[in-house]
Amino acid sequence: MIEIEGLSKTYGDTPAVDGLSFTVRPGVVTGFLGPNGAGKSTTMRIVLGLDHPTSGRVRIDGQPYERLTDPLRHVGALLDAKAVHGGRSAFHHLLCLAQSNGVPRSRVHEVLDLVGLGSVARKRSKGFSLGMSQRLGIAAAMLGDPSILMFDEPVNGLDPEGIHWIRNLMRDLAGQGRTVFVSSHLMSEMALTADHLVVIGQGRLLADTSMSDFITQHSRSYVRLRSPEYQRLSDVLAAGGITAVPGSDGSFEVDDGDPVRLGQLMADHRLVLHELSRQQASLEEAFMRLTAGAVEYHAHPAGADEPAPAAAWGADWRPRKES
Numbered sequence: 049m050i051e052i053e054g055l056s057k058t059y060g061d062t063p064a065v066d067g068l069s070f071t072v073r074p075g076v077v078t079g080f081l082g083p084n085g086a087g088k089s090t091t092m093r094i095v096l097g098l099d100h101p102t103s104g105r106v107r108i109d110g111q112p113y114e115r116l117t118d119p120l121r122h123v124g125a126l127l128d129a130k131a132v133h134g135g136r137s138a139f140h141h142l143l144c145l146a147q148s149n150g151v152p153r154s155r156v157h158e159v160l161d162l163v164g165l166g167s168v169a170r171k172r173s174k175g176f177s178l179g180m181s182q183r184l185g186i187a188a189a190m191l192g193d194p195s196i197l198m199f200d201e202p203v204n205g206l207d208p209e210g211i212h213w214i215r216n217l218m219r220d221l222a223g224q225g226r227t228v229f230v231s232s233h234l235m236s237e238m239a240l241t242a243d244h245l246v247v248i249g250q251g252r253l254l255a256d257t258s259m260s261d262f263i264t265q266h267s268r269s270y271v272r273l274r275s276p277e278y279q280r281l282s283d284v285l286a287a288g289g290i291t292a293v294p295g296s297d298g299s300f301e302v303d304d305g306d307p308v309r310l311g312q313l314m315a316d317h318r319l320v321l322h323e324l325s326r327q328q329a330s331l332e333e334a335f336m337r338l339t340a341g342a343v344e345y346h347a348h349p350a351g352a353d354e355p356a357p358a359a360a361w362g363a364d365w366r367p368r369k370e371s
């Protein structure tokens with residue numbers, strides 16, 4: 049596992065990471081989320097010993113990275129897909145890594161086939177597309193058959209087939225009992241891939257929880273009802289003591305409503321419904337609500353003189369208490 053304890057990193061006056069503590073466990077895919085500049089890449093670089101923390105410590109299977117013998121056999125990482133010597137072929141790039149980590153040559157062929165680059169193994173990597181470079185980076189991460197894998201934005205540049213492939217790969221790796229730690233800004237993809245989430249903002253920990261708990265705690269859940277008899281629906285709800293707010297398309301929304309109870313109530317009043325559906329916000333909505341106050345970079349709305357105000361949406365929203 050990866051254990052991070054009281055980690056801080058300051059560049060000049062900029063605190064990139066600020067007192068972070070969390071543990072990434074084996075057997076599940078852990079998503080690492082945060083707005084731009086939140087400190088995700090800095091944290092991952094420190095885990096790999098590529099940067100030194102200002103304070104705090106990181107342990108990989110109980111040891112600091114520098115103490116690992118043949119580190120590629122313990123932890124494989126994809127941080128920057130384009131950080132490859134462009135004059136080298138995919139095969140030679142991987143062979144150099146293999147030789148310096150006591151990995152047999154045969155494994156190079158294995159990982160090239162695994163990521164689908166077997167047919168271009170002898171081509172120089174400078175001609176590779178972003179998606180091909182990502183696949184080469186994933187091959188490098190897998191080279192030492194490590195128990196811990198870290199991927200920084202691995203789906204960046206991949207086509208839909210590639211995205212599907214890496215989603216299954218990460219889930220398979222976790223299913224084999226490995227530790228999989230992955231950052232991405234693609235929330236829909238993260239929702240399908242990760243079981244657990246670590247969310248940071250401005251270098252600080254905002255959440256360390258399961259995917260389902262994160263969505264439940266940081267989003268609104270409600271039941272939507274729609275009927276051709278709008279006024280009768282409103283009256284039946286009010287008579288039943290149910291607080292409902294008008295939604296779009298002539299619907300009503302009942303926060304934390306029970307669809308069974310609502311359906312029975314409507315049946316008792318012989319009211320025709322065109323919709324009775326439970327609505328749960330997406331990971332994207334939950335993420336935006338949680339991090340609204342921790343977003344550093346805001347776009348200027350077209351034609352506006354001022355930038356969009358920080359935390360404009362969701363600023364007054366509070367996470368629900370755990371029951």
Ligand SMILES: Nc1ncnc2c1ncn2[C@@H]1O[C@H](COP(=O)(O)OP(=O)(O)OP(=O)(O)O)[C@@H](O)[C@H]1O
Nearest residue numbers: 059062063064082083084085086087088089090091
């Ligand atoms: N080498 C560096 N020198 C100075 N400042 C840095 C350096 N690396 C990162 N930073 C700063 O540290 C903060 C965190 O950056 P980091 O790249 O870790 O964030 P991130 O969460 O990975 O962002 P993104 O999602 O945009 O990739 C930012 O303010 C960034 O400008």
